[in-house]
Amino acid sequence: MxxxxxxxxxxxxxxxxxxxxxxxxxxxxxxxxxxxxxxxxxxxxxxxxxxxxxxxxxxxxxxxxxxxxxxxxxxxxxxxxxxxxxxxxxxxxxEALAYNMIDQNGIILAAMDARCKQVYCALFEAENQTMTRLTPDTACSIASLRETIASFADAPITLVGDGAHLCFKELSDEFPTLVLASEPNRMxxxxxxxxxxxxxxxxxxxxxxxxxxxxxxxxxxxxxxxxxxxxxxxxx
Structure with a gap:
């Protein structure tokens, strides 16, 4: 391939x-x-x-x-x-970005900078080398992610993608379970x-x-x- x-x-x-x-x-x-x-x-x-x-x-x-x-x-x-x-x-x-973290069990938030104060984003769960989609791909403001993240915030959520840092900066104080992936795994x-x-x-x-x-x-x-x-x- x-x-x-x-x-x-x-x-x-x-x-x-x-x-x-x-x-x-x-x-x-x-x-x-x-x-x-x-x-x-x-x-x-x-x-x-x-x-x-x-x-x-x-x-x-x-x-x-x-x-x-x-x-x-x-x-x-x-x-x-x-x-x-x-x-x-x-x-x-x-979904491909979420696969950067396929070896780590847990919730993954894939976020890309869509500009205009928006991100493209979706939530996934990796477990035993299998990826499960939790939410559809969507374009939304970072602020509007709060409600979605709140539904999964009881466990660590790993952020990947070039919008990960933006989301972490805006939301990590409110949601301390957010974890920023290493730079190679964000790309x-x-x-x-x-x-x-x-x-x-x-x-x-x-x-x-x-x-x-x-x-x-x-x-x-x-x-x-x-x-x-x-x-x-x-x-x-």
Whole structure:
């Protein structure tokens, strides 16, 4: 399996089988995914002596996340899978982030910075190498997370994702059971995308043509247009 994550600042590529991570490259710089992704795929395959044609399944984080980032990752997978006539799996970025903590039993809050004082978030529970979803993916204000967290605050809740620090800063005084994951475990990792994809295999396999991004809210340009239309053409 070749797995990719371009949903946030980190670009991550992993070449795996159903039991091992054979290669994983991650880059967290100011360079764009369009600059880093394809060279990383080439390098990962070259370093482990594999050919792209050996790939039997392509996996990618399909959202939520950066609109441009998601399109780049999904576009790359669509092109590669189409050329090889291989199946794809798109997985929730938040669920894949939770898989960073699959070896730790407990509640996990995956949170991504959605800007505009919002986060993309979902709660999961890891137990004995199995991940269970507790809440759907949603976009909400950090303040509105209080009610959701309160339902699970009797036990430690580990925060992952690039919105984890924001949530911890705002809510840890009120909820002392919140635990901030280490920085490597807060970043998107393609090996976690691969592990998440395996849990959805084969029921969620799709053809390359049907692979689509999952947005929890409209792109900013569309939101601005709707605002102008609702105010008679006046920008807010």
């Amino acid at each position: 070749l797995a990719l994550d371009t949903s946030a600042k980190t670009t991550s590529v992993s070449f795996c089988d159903d039991t091992h991570v054979i290669a994983e490259f991650s880059v967290n710089t100011m360079r764009t995914h369009s600059q880093t992704l394809m060279p990383m795929i080439e390098s990962a395959l070259s370093c482990c002596g594999a050919a792209l044609s050996e790939t039997e399944l392509f996996a990618v984080s399909s959202g939520p996340g950066s609109f441009t980032g998601l399109r780049i990752g999904i576009g790359a997978v669509k092109g590669l899978a189409l050329g090889l006539s291989k199946p794809c799996i798109g997985v929730s970025t938040l 998107q990792r393609a090996s976690s995308v691969a592990r998440c994809a395996l849990s959805h295999f084969p029921q969620d396999c799709t053809d390359a043509a049907d692979l689509m991004p999952f947005y929890l809210r409209l792109p900013q340009a569309q939101r601005e247009l709707l605002r102008k239309q609702s105010t008679g053409g006046q920008s807010l």
